[in-house]
Amino acid sequence: MKKQAGFTLIELMIVVAIIGILAAIAVPQYQQYTKKARFTEVTQASQTRKLEVEACIQKIAVPAGVGAPGCTGGSNDIAADVAKDFSNVVDSIKVLDGVITVTPKAANGIVAGDTLIMTPTVSANSIIWATSGGCTGSKLC
Numbered sequence: 444m445k446k447q448a449g450f451t452l453i454e455l456m457i458v459v460a461i462i463g464i465l466a467a468i469a470v471p472q473y474q475q476y477t478k479k480a481r482f483t484e485v486t487q488a489s490q491t492r493k494l495e496v497e498a499c500i501q502k503i504a505v506p507a508g509v510g511a512p513g514c515t516g517g518s519n520d521i522a523a524d525v526a527k528d529f530s531n532v533v534d535s536i537k538v539l540d541g542v543i544t545v546t547p548k549a550a551n552g553i554v555a556g557d558t559l560i561m562t563p564t565v566s567a568n569s570i571i572w573a574t575s576g577g578c579t580g581s582k583l584c
Contacts, residue, residue: 511541
């Protein structure tokens, strides 16, 4: 008599349980990864203003240890603040005394509260940028 080959019910249930556990871990990590990837577009939208603020700091010769007073949107070769409809991902970009505030559009898991705030500090040989805002709490920046 020939013995029948195949998987038992318990073996199949163990495999399904393992796949379920892996999916429960992988799906939230993937969602966070895609949010970070989308938020990169928000960060990239601020790079032009960042260069403009750095040029302003050099132009008006800001001393070391302070921010960037006088480097505000619409002055000292910094583009005017953008209030609405900047792009598909950014709602507004504002510069006040060198501090750049980028508010993203609420879409694809990113909410308007996930603001990106970049603050410059002038050191002896460079400009150091500190990142803060709502994006730090949601671990997007």
